[in-house]
Amino acid sequence: MIRLVAALGLGVTAAALALANLALYDTPVDISPTKGSAQRSVREAPDAATGLPATADASGFAETFARPLFTPTRRKFVPVADGDPQAPVASDPVAPAQPVASAPPGAAPALLGVSINGAGARVLLQAAGADKASWYGSGETVDGWKVAGVEKDAATLERDGKSARVLLYPPVVQPPPPPGGGDGL
Numbered sequence: 175m176i177r178l179v180a181a182l183g184l185g186v187t188a189a190a191l192a193l194a195n196l197a198l199y200d201t202p203v204d205i206s207p208t209k210g211s212a213q214r215s216v217r218e219a220p221d222a223a224t225g226l227p228a229t230a231d232a233s234g235f236a237e238t239f240a241r242p243l244f245t246p247t248r249r250k251f252v253p254v255a256d257g258d259p260q261a262p263v264a265s266d267p268v269a270p271a272q273p274v275a276s277a278p279p280g281a282a283p284a285l286l287g288v289s290i291n292g293a294g295a296r297v298l299l300q301a302a303g304a305d306k307a308s309w310y311g312s313g314e315t316v317d318g319w320k321v322a323g324v325e326k327d328a329a330t331l332e333r334d335g336k337s338a339r340v341l342l343y344p345p346v347v348q349p350p351p352p353p354g355g356g357d358g359l
Contacts, residue, residue: 246327247346283316285329285340295324 241248286307287298300307301317310321319338323330327342 246343249346280317282319282331282333282338282340285342288324288326288329288342290324290326297321297324297329299329 281302283299283301284307285297286300289296289298289309294311296309296311298307298309299316299321304317308316310316312321312324314321319331319333321329322332322337329340329342331338331340
């Protein structure tokens with residue numbers, strides 16, 4: 175008997191909900207925007223006792239939004255001047271070789287990105303003077319440079335028996351402290 179009453183109650187509830195859904199199906203909904211004065215901003219403080227400003231806008235966070243999220247120093251990347259090499263290259267210490275009458279090797283390609291996915295690692299390199307960059311895996315050659323190793327923030331390139339480590343993020347040079355002891359006086 176209890177099961178019959180429960181089943182009947184569920185059936186009546188389901189029928190009532192179906193009728194309410196059917197009645198609301200044809201009801202038009204006004205989705206036009208309301209007037210600005212009638213809206214209450216979610217960012218408004220509920221009362222003045224909190225000490226918060228009446229509205230919080232994003233203009234105070236301009237410096238925060240301007241800093242790159244995926245740069246370790248959170249500073250904007252400043253490219254190297256045209257007269258300097260495209261990327262800082264730290265060469266491995268090698269004993270000086272005898273001078274050769276051939277042309278000096280070109281600048282190492284610029285490292286623009288690193289992709290490490292499971293066992294495979296690739297680097298996005300742009301050859302000196304090239305307009306486009308391409309992805310290269312370990313052992314592939316770009317502009318005479320062979321990709322010897324890939325790290326999370328650098329690539330090791332080899333050419334003519336010499337190796338060069340090209341950094342993804344150039345080292346940050348700190349400006350000298352202001353004269354006067356740094357207390358601003």
